[in-house]
Amino acid sequence: MSTSDRRQTGGGRARRVDAEANRSRILDVAEQVFGAGGESASTEEVARLAGVGIATVFRHFPTKAALLRAVLVRRFDRLREQAEALLDTADPGTAFFDFFRHLVADAATKIAIGEALLDAGGDSDGEAAEASNGLRRAVGALLRRAQQAGAVRDDVELPEVYALLVATSRTAAHAGLDEEVRARALTIVFDGLAPHRHQPGAG
Amino acid sequence: MSTSDRRQTGGGRARRVDAEANRSRILDVAEQVFGAGGESASTEEVARLAGVGIATVFRHFPTKAALLRAVLVRRFDRLREQAEALLDTADPGTAFFDFFRHLVADAATKIAIGEALLDAGGDSDGEAAEASNGLRRAVGALLRRAQQAGAVRDDVELPEVYALLVATSRTAAHAGLDEEVRARALTIVFDGLAPHRHQPGAG
Amino acid sequence: MSTSDRRQTGGGRARRVDAEANRSRILDVAEQVFGAGGESASTEEVARLAGVGIATVFRHFPTKAALLRAVLVRRFDRLREQAEALLDTADPGTAFFDFFRHLVADAATKIAIGEALLDAGGDSDGEAAEASNGLRRAVGALLRRAQQAGAVRDDVELPEVYALLVATSRTAAHAGLDEEVRARALTIVFDGLAPHRHQPGAG
Amino acid sequence: MSTSDRRQTGGGRARRVDAEANRSRILDVAEQVFGAGGESASTEEVARLAGVGIATVFRHFPTKAALLRAVLVRRFDRLREQAEALLDTADPGTAFFDFFRHLVADAATKIAIGEALLDAGGDSDGEAAEASNGLRRAVGALLRRAQQAGAVRDDVELPEVYALLVATSRTAAHAGLDEEVRARALTIVFDGLAPHRHQPGAG
DNA sequence: AATGAATGAGTATTCATTCAT
DNA sequence: CATGAATGAATACTCATTCAT
Numbered sequence: 001m002s003t004s005d006r007r008q009t010g011g012g013r014a015r016r017v018d019a020e021a022n023r024s025r026i027l028d029v030a031e032q033v034f035g036a037g038g039e040s041a042s043t044e045e046v047a048r049l050a051g052v053g054i055a056t057v058f059r060h061f062p063t064k065a066a067l068l069r070a071v072l073v074r075r076f077d078r079l080r081e082q083a084e085a086l087l088d089t090a091d092p093g094t095a096f097f098d099f100f101r102h103l104v105a106d107a108a109t110k111i112a113i114g115e116a117l118l119d120a121g122g123d124s125d126g127e128a129a130e131a132s133n134g135l136r137r138a139v140g141a142l143l144r145r146a147q148q149a150g151a152v153r154d155d156v157e158l159p160e161v162y163a164l165l166v167a168t169s170r171t172a173a174h175a176g177l178d179e180e181v182r183a184r185a186l187t188i189v190f191d192g193l194a195p196h197r198h199q200p201g202a203g
Numbered sequence: 204m205s206t207s208d209r210r211q212t213g214g215g216r217a218r219r220v221d222a223e224a225n226r227s228r229i230l231d232v233a234e235q236v237f238g239a240g241g242e243s244a245s246t247e248e249v250a251r252l253a254g255v256g257i258a259t260v261f262r263h264f265p266t267k268a269a270l271l272r273a274v275l276v277r278r279f280d281r282l283r284e285q286a287e288a289l290l291d292t293a294d295p296g297t298a299f300f301d302f303f304r305h306l307v308a309d310a311a312t313k314i315a316i317g318e319a320l321l322d323a324g325g326d327s328d329g330e331a332a333e334a335s336n337g338l339r340r341a342v343g344a345l346l347r348r349a350q351q352a353g354a355v356r357d358d359v360e361l362p363e364v365y366a367l368l369v370a371t372s373r374t375a376a377h378a379g380l381d382e383e384v385r386a387r388a389l390t391i392v393f394d395g396l397a398p399h400r401h402q403p404g405a406g
Numbered sequence: 407m408s409t410s411d412r413r414q415t416g417g418g419r420a421r422r423v424d425a426e427a428n429r430s431r432i433l434d435v436a437e438q439v440f441g442a443g444g445e446s447a448s449t450e451e452v453a454r455l456a457g458v459g460i461a462t463v464f465r466h467f468p469t470k471a472a473l474l475r476a477v478l479v480r481r482f483d484r485l486r487e488q489a490e491a492l493l494d495t496a497d498p499g500t501a502f503f504d505f506f507r508h509l510v511a512d513a514a515t516k517i518a519i520g521e522a523l524l525d526a527g528g529d530s531d532g533e534a535a536e537a538s539n540g541l542r543r544a545v546g547a548l549l550r551r552a553q554q555a556g557a558v559r560d561d562v563e564l565p566e567v568y569a570l571l572v573a574t575s576r577t578a579a580h581a582g583l584d585e586e587v588r589a590r591a592l593t594i595v596f597d598g599l600a601p602h603r604h605q606p607g608a609g
Numbered sequence: 610m611s612t613s614d615r616r617q618t619g620g621g622r623a624r625r626v627d628a629e630a631n632r633s634r635i636l637d638v639a640e641q642v643f644g645a646g647g648e649s650a651s652t653e654e655v656a657r658l659a660g661v662g663i664a665t666v667f668r669h670f671p672t673k674a675a676l677l678r679a680v681l682v683r684r685f686d687r688l689r690e691q692a693e694a695l696l697d698t699a700d701p702g703t704a705f706f707d708f709f710r711h712l713v714a715d716a717a718t719k720i721a722i723g724e725a726l727l728d729a730g731g732d733s734d735g736e737a738a739e740a741s742n743g744l745r746r747a748v749g750a751l752l753r754r755a756q757q758a759g760a761v762r763d764d765v766e767l768p769e770v771y772a773l774l775v776a777t778s779r780t781a782a783h784a785g786l787d788e789e790v791r792a793r794a795l796t797i798v799f800d801g802l803a804p805h806r807h808q809p810g811a812g
Numbered sequence: 813a814a815t816g817a818a819t820g821a822g823t824a825t826t827c828a829t830t831c832a833t
Numbered sequence: 834c835a836t837g838a839a840t841g842a843a844t845a846c847t848c849a850t851t852c853a854t
Contacts, residue, residue, distance in 0.1 A: 019817055019818090022817085042843080044844075044845090056818055059816095059817070064845065156391060157387070159384045160387040160388040161391075163378060163385075164371075164388050167374035168367075171366060171369055171373060171374075175369065177362075182366075184360070184362070184363040185367050185370075188363060188395035189367070191394070191399075192392055192396075193391055193395075219834090222835090246827075246829085255835075257829090258836055258837065259836070261829065261830085266829080267827090422813090424813080425814090428813090428814085449848075449850085450848075458814075459814060459815040460816065461815055462813080464850065465813070465814075469849080562793070563793070565793070566790050566793040566796075566797060569784060569791070570777075570794050570797060570798070573777050573794075576776070577775055577776035577780075580779075583772055587769050587772055593801075594770075594773060594798065594802055595773070595801055596801070597801040598796075598797035598801030599797055625837090625838085627838075628837085631838085631839085651822080651824085661839075662841060663825090663840085664826080664827085664838095664839070673824065
């Protein structure tokens with residue numbers, strides 16, 4: 001098929017490709033900008049960095065909140081996919097702890113997003129909440145499998161595990177912890193999650 | 204002494220007392236307002252709730268940032284005092300874990316402040332950083348004492364402990380975790396901090 | 407004739423038909439939308455309701471003002487035709503008063519258009535003014551005939567009659583007068599236009 | 610009392626005078642600007658012409674709608690006062706017709722205001738509606754007195770009279786009728802309102 | 813000829829901060 | 834020292850209009 005053929009297929013085609021590219025670029029920029037600048041960061045900033053006019057941003061995302069939501073949804077979805085991919089991994093314990101570590105490391109570069117990890121759960125009004133819950137469920141699956149494999153103690157449940165996941169993620173982001181401190185903090189949490197190999201006082 | 208002199212002195216003193224009261228009321232209001240409303244909350248709101256004119260707020264705190272800093276400093280100082288008071292407590296382990304719990308519970312009602320617990324550390328420009336470090340040092344003292352008493356494992360250090368303290372505080376605040384979940388999450392962390400009563404592999 | 411010629415001709419003709427249909431549909435929609443929504447109502451709204459792309463609207467009418475003008479012209483022309491049709495009616499008085507009533511009732515559903523009835527007169531720049539004057543002339547003819555028939559007093563002239571026509575039309579539209587009030591208001595005006603059946607002071 | 614005395618009376622006094630002056634100037638400018646520019650005319654334009662910053666306008670009138678309302682209220686109130694003042698005039702007929710004429714002449718310079726004469730009636734939500742009704746009631750009083758004095762026919766009622774008042778006012782404004790035409794149009798209306806001195810056909 | 817994505821100027825509104833009293 | 838009116842820069846969002854397909 002020639003270029004002209006493609007052209008004939010109807011007006012909007014190439015444009016639609018451009019539009020999709022723009023939408024994508026806007027989301028990428030927004031993820032960075034809202035990650036770095038936190039809650040503030042103007043929509044105009046996003047537009048400028050994406051190399052589009054301000055109105056283009058609003059054409060794709062009718063409000064600033066919608067843009068933020070879209071960023072979150074994409075992010076949640078990606079993380080969920082990664083979590084789900086780990087479900088097939090041979091070792092359940094490794095899968096769980098690796099994902100925990102990965103999430104924390106990842107969040108470290110996306111401040112405001114980490115901020116939102118939990119906020120979004122409160123937004124029971126839609127997409128974002130749904131995506132957030134999707135991630136939470138995937139973490140739940142990883143956790144259960146790790147518990148069944150004896151890699152995580154049986155008496156912990158998702159709520160507190162997820163809370164710690166969020167807590168460490170958000171703080172890693174905000175605090176700019178250096179890698180070593182982050183690793184050592186996780187070690188503490190992971191030790192707390194490990195099954196007690198022996199309870200001397202309890203014997 | 205002339206009449207005008209007396210007026211100046213007396214007036215000045217009375218004024219100073221009033222001013223101090225105003226300053227204090229403004230700080231109280233700001234702590235509540237910034238705690239609850241989080242990032243937003245205008246300076247005018249603070250003035251209104253404190254029952255003073257907007258200009259009075261700016262007379263006491265030349266910028267909004269300065270006001271926030273002052274709130275933080277007061278807050279850090281109070282927490283540090285509480286930590287220091289616990290240093291004299293009979294049981295070092297109890298002292299350490301109680302303070303950890305207290306801080307987290309306390310932060311739950313002061314969102315934005317908790318937010319700032321660490322941010323302030325970054326503001327290396329003065330008072331706030333100093334106050335923040337004061338608190339950090341006090342926590343360090345509690346930790347060392349607890350380690351010496353064998354209540355906390357020896358191989359953890361202040362940076363990661365403090366990071367976990369901040370992480371759980373901030374998230375407890377933001378997430379509105381119910382008390383039970385918060386307690387269970389802390390149990391995990393505390394277990395991670397407890398010395399391994401038996402190291403099977405090491406035996 | 408070459409193939410391409412035929413294509414151009416045939417295609418062009420079909421296109422022209424489609425285009426004409428589009429133009430017409432756009433005008434219809436615009437008449438409704440600008441009538442109801444008044445001053446506001448975006449061009450995009452018109453396009454959407456007409457089932458065409460925004461660019462199509464601008465292809466037919468290069469500016470929003472041009473679209474409004476076209477709506478007005480069509481409207482003025484229709485009203486003029488109706489007025490002219492009444493010129494052949496048997497009774498000149500009935501013709502005049504009926505048209506007056508008709509215009510007012512009609513305007514009641516087309517706010518912004520009524521608004522423009524006079525504005526357009528000011529747009530001395532062309533079509534719209536011309537169409538407006540066409541209507542005005544037709545009303546003038548109806549008036550003169552009614553005066554010659556003794557149904558309207560001789561000492562009134564077109565400017566004031568037309569002004570009253572416009573005034574009652576526009577207000578009927580804007581005010582949402584119920585029919586009865588509208589009728590009673592017109593009765594007053596019509597009485598004022600009626601020849602004095604007796605001039606006591608003049609007797 | 611000296612100037613310094615006034616100053617002593619407490620901080621805000623002189624400022625309050627200035628503020629009142631500003632408020633007044635803003636209202637004046639808004640009346641002109643919204644009168645001339647109609648519905649459009651930006652708030653910034655008002656600020657600029659009033660010689661104040663944009664925020665000052667919003668300090669006095671928290672929304673643009675509030676500003677418009679305030680303009681209308683003031684206008685309605687003034688007109689009502691004028692109408693009420695005429696209630697004491699010796700001749701009821703003269704009072705009624707003079708006020709009618711006055712209102713129309715006055716409206717001629719305040720387009721959008723005239724626009725709103727009736728709209729405001731619809732805003733049943735407050736001040737503006739109240740002020741509008743105040744004017745309407747005053748016109749009603751003038752009308753009744755004129756009817757009792759035999760200057761206006763008995764079978765007309767306020768709704769249609771008020772409708773005509775509004776209609777002629779608004780159109781006089783919009784149309785930029787020259788004075789003569791306006792007078793002649795009013796003559797027609799007034800004749801319609803006059804009692805029938807003789808009904809020949811009815812005899 | 814039709815499409816719809818892109819554009820940027822324009823609008824109402826908010827907020828930290830300054831001044832005159 | 835306290836006040837609150839004034840300020841203007843900043844922000845989210847809209848709309849008429851243009852351009853590439």
